[in-house]
Amino acid sequence: MTDWTIPSRRVPRQRAIIDRRALSGAIATLAREQGEAARPAVLAVLQEALEKGRTELESRLEEKPSAGHAITLGYAFLTDQLIRVIHDYVTEHLLPASNRTAAERLAIVAVGGYGRAEMAPHSDVDIAFITPMKRSPWCEQAIEAMLYLLWDLGLKVGHSSRTIGDTMQLAKDDLTICTSLLEGRLIWGDQPVYDELRARFWSEVVRGNERQFLARKLDERNARHKRMGDSRYVVEPNVKDGKGGLRDLQTLYWIGKYMHRVQSAAELVDVGLLTRTEYKGFRRAEGFLLAVRCHMHILTRRAEDRLTFDLQRQVAERMNFADRPGKSAVERFMQFYFLQAKRVGSLTGVFLAHLEEEASRSKVRRGFFAGWSARPRNLRGYVVESGRIKAPGDNWFTDDPVRLIEMFQLAEAEGLEIHPETMRQADRDARAIDGSVRRDKRANALFLDLLAGRNDPETALRWMNEAGVFGRFVPDFGRVNAQMQFDMYHHYTVDEHTIRAIGLLSQIERGLLEDDHPRATKQIHRVGSRRALFVAVLLHDIAKGRGGDHSVLGAQVAKRLCPRFGLDAKETELVQWLVLQHLLMSSTAQKRDLTDPKTIEDFVAEVKTLDRLRNLAILTAVDIRAVGPGTWNSWKGQLLGELYDAAQERLRLGHKRTGRAARVKARKAAVSEILGGSDAGRASLVEDLSGNLADAYWIAEPEDIIAENLTLYDEARRSGARLSLRCLVDEERGATLVSVIAADHPGLFYRIAGGIHLAGGNIIDARIHTTRDGYAIDNFLVQDLNEEPMREDSQIERLERHIDEALFGEAELVPRLAARPLSHARAKAFAVAPRVNFDNLASNHFTVVEVSARDRPALLNRLAHALFKASLIVQSAHVTAYGEMASDTFYVTDLTGGKITAPERLAEIEAALLSAASDKRQRESEDA
Structure with missing residues (x-):
């Protein structure tokens, strides 16, 4: 043997x-x-x-x-x-x-x-x-x-x-x-x-079945990609089966072996499917991915192929990646990982396109069209054939490197694909783009036409990025190429997020997302400069990973790049401002009380013009949506819409605005109309009960919620029940409205919050009111763990039962809450240091307290309990989750109704909140 x-x-x-x-x-x-x-x-x-x-x-x-x-x-x-x-x-x-x-x-x-x-x-x-x-x-x-x-x-x-x-x-x-x-x-x-x-x-x-094998293998590959998220830039990639992973490289080898009888990947060069340089890239990417997979198996002691957040840190350390200014070791490791995945994608595209072309050449035409084929046409010197644009010669790009930009612009404008051989040339010749090309007015005009293209700029820009041309022409973009952000909020690398955002902007302009973004679809045709908006989307995250505030640094990049692209001074100023303030609208909408006039005044003071407001609203929508699946929802759309409408009204009216008394009167009339429309007997509730409710209540709550509250409040007073509770699914807000009417007593808010958490609900917004006859009217907007309303009868029953137990039961809330599992088990991989900020300028009547901490069970309950122990009254609470991190904002006063200003008092409250927000108690519970 x-x-x-x-x-x-x-x-x-x-x-x-x-x-x-x-x-x-x-x-x-x-x-x-x-x-x-x-x-x-x-x-x-x-x-x-x-x-x-x-x-x-x-x-x-x-x-x-x-x-x-x-x-x-x-x-x-x-x-x-x-x-x-x-x-x-x-x-x-x-x-x-x-x-x-x-x-x-x-x-x-x-x-x-x-x-x-x-x-x-x-x-x-x-x-x-x-x-x-x-x-x-x-x-x-x-x-x-x-x-x-x-x-x-x-x-x-x-x-x-x-x-x-x-x-x-x-x-x-x-x-x-x-x-x-x-x-x-x-x-x-x-x-x-x-x-x-x-x-x-x-x-x-094998013999005679080559085409069938190719088709079946590609179908299998596409189905696998769909299962794995259909992007090679997902932040927890599957090294084996994910897009850009080992299986994609193996698929190339299988197809090459089946079609051409090669015995090794090296022989793919001999049969013309890869160049020698591409084969080296094949081996380099394969070797790196195999090494990563080996490290993962050793660390987990099992066949683990998903590169999860906790493994990313460990593998980065094992592979000797180190921290650099502005970029951690794990971010550098993952950037290198995604660069290899990108290389796999480029190889796959060229390889499969070659096979497709081989197949089309070998097809035998029969019938009427036998012997006939469409003639190639000329397009500015390029050859266009079968819907593909092709360079006419091997030196086409080196003779004039501006053509590297022109080709992608033509592909977008004409709705063409790019010939695989020409993509290969572009990848090879991208290095010809130097400072003189970047300064070339024609090249920049072509790039701007591509960026703000009317057809499908997203696809053309992605091709441009795959070929390495994008990063060469815009080196600042090259710096964020394949760069991930090590958190659970961002689903994609920075370059992929940016290209997706540009694609979403184009879809909004073409009216394809009108159902989700009706305001943006309408307002995008009213902006002063559409090309400035597209440039702002391109540059909004351009300075990530530089070790400073990416908004400030990005505005500096915009000041330098916009004139180069051909924008005038007014457009440049707009782009600078949009990049600097691209987080302002989402932060205000999600973290501030939009019924507080000071919130709108401060926001408008920064925005200043309607054109800025339109641009910022559209940029905010595409930025949130491009973060990843599920990050945009109806609740965020509702908040941003409320802020937009309030700011638009304020900007149109200037300093003229409806007085407080007039606003309360108008709100009461609107509520009376709602109640009268549903039941004539209930129309008098506004007059009967308004004496027990302060003006702040009528201003703070939307009309439909007030109508529900008054009905429930009236029933509570008549029955003398210790608790009146109603849960209604609010599809428009994307949440379940939980309204609680109970006799007011200290600690009511944190106890209700605890009951909701025990029922499996996440509170995204809360408003707390006290009537003059001693009742509390508390409204909570609640979602399940999937950021959906709690709709099922069993969920509603659970909410009602746990709130009742939290308010009147004898069992301790804290141990039961601490025992609940993390809503995001992967959050353990992140160390989020809790922070507390006080703002006495954001509201005329309240101190605004913002707490950021690692998201975990009943964080809101713990923080509310700490505020209760500190003798503070909570007026409203606003909860925002960013993956592993939560940001909870409270509008509070002291027991006399005043702001908290004394430094020693603020320090005492900060210490209590930091203790409540720390991971120590959670870790002790997990260990137990």
Whole structure:
């Protein structure tokens, strides 16, 4: 029997990993001395060899943390040797057969990733036991004995045992089996059986089915991408199956091998599917991704392929990434990861486009159109054929590098794709873009036309980014290329987020998102300069990762870049302001009380003009929505709409605004109309009850909520019930309105909040009012953990029960709340230092307290309890979540109704809130 090694690749210092001859000798000795009773001792020797090999490979990975190819090859070699030793032990000592019949021939074939000799530490051992004909009893016993030894070693074995004929039939019908056989490699056993398997596979399965395999493989790839988020820039990528991951590289190899019979990735160069430079990029990306996967398996001690936040820190450390000014080690590691994923994407696009072109050339036309093909046309010197734009020569871009911008602009304007060969040229020649090209007026005009294109600028800009042209032409954008933000709020890298935001802006302009963004769809056609708005979206996050306030630094970048792009002084000033203040509207809407006139006054004082307001509102909408799926919801839309309408009215009227008394009168009339419209008998409630409600209540609450409150308040007074509670699904606000009427007493707010948290609800907004006859009217907007209203009857029942128990039950709230699991278990990976800010200028009547901390169960309840213990009265609360971080804002007064201004008092409150917001209590609960 020939001693097969892994083809064309030798493992260095093999005996340090496993010495097969020594191991076989030790096992043979045990078998001779103990016979069949030797099995436990044999297993122990095998286990020791396995652990020794794994330890050696782990130490090699520590020495060379990026040696992905060498380590995965090493694990395949270790597995090979163990299987060979096990095979020999079974066939020579347990089931010896001196003269095997034709039916007792057996080949052990590595398939899938193992067949490719790429194994991470805890990869499955995928093997096929192949016999030439129906298995004999001896073969069945031998296979079973080998499998039991492999299982007893703790290996996860994926196995099949078939005849050659059965294997061929299954490979024709099953794409997975066909793909795994494509990489079949003989580990040990009968060479002629393996040779026959390979010959029949290529002749019976592959030949004539190349196009079908390609189509099925691409369908499989697209379905996998969809499952994994359909972006290579998701912040917790799947290294194996995600877009831009190892499976995409392997798919290229499978297709190339199937279509062109290549035996290694290097041969893809020989058949013209990759250039030598692209192949080097292939190997570099593959080696890095394999190394990352090995580190993940070692850290978790299992086959873990999702690069989660907690693993990102650990892998970055193991791979020797270090902190740099403005960018942490983990962010640098992930940026490098996404650059490799981007390279995989570029290779995939060029590779598949080549195959598609090959296929189109080989198609035979029949019928009326036989012999006919569309003539190429000329477009500014480019060749346009079959909907693709193509450079006419190899030196096209180096002769005039401005064409690198022009090509993408033409593709966007004309609705064309870019020929793969031309994309390859652009990628190769992008380095021709230097300072003179960046200063070229024509190049900048073309770029601005592309950025603000009327068709689909998002796709063209993404192509431009994939080719490396975008970052070359706008180096500031190149700095954020593939840069992730290490938090749970942002779903994409900065460049991907920006390109998506530009795409959303284009969709709003074309009226495609009118249902979600009716104001933006209307107002975008009224902005003073649409191109300034597109530039502002491009630049709003351009300065992230520079170690300072990215809004301030970004405004400086805008001041420098806008004139270069061709914007005039007025447009440049607008873009600067938009970049500087791009977070102002979302922060105001989500963290401030929009019924407080001072909130609107302060916001308008910064905005100053209607044109700025329109631009900022649209930028805010696309910025939030481009963060990731689910970040935009109806509640955020409602808040931003309220702020927009209030600010627009204030800007139109100037200093003229309706007086407080007139506003209260108008609100009462509107509520009377609502109540009278539903029930004539209820119309008098406004007059009957308004004497018990302060003007602040009528100003603070929306008309529809006041109407609900008055009905509930009247029922409470008439019945004398200790608690009146109503839960209504409010689709417009994207939440469930929980209205509570109860006798007012200290601590009511934090207890209700605790009950809502126990019921599984998240409070996103709360307003607290006290009537003159001693009732509290508290309104909460509540969502479930998926940021949806709590709609189900069981959810409503749970809310009502837990609020009642929180207010009147004897059980302690704090221990029950602390025992609840984190709403985001992944938040444990982040250290968020709690912060407390006081603002006595944001409101004329209240001190505004903002607390930022790691999001966890009942944070609002704890903070409200700390405010209660500090003898403060909460007027309203506003809750905003940013992934792992929550920001809770309270409008408070002291017991006399005044602001808190004394420094020592503020320091005392800050200490209490920091203690309530700290992770210590949560960690103690988790440990318990």
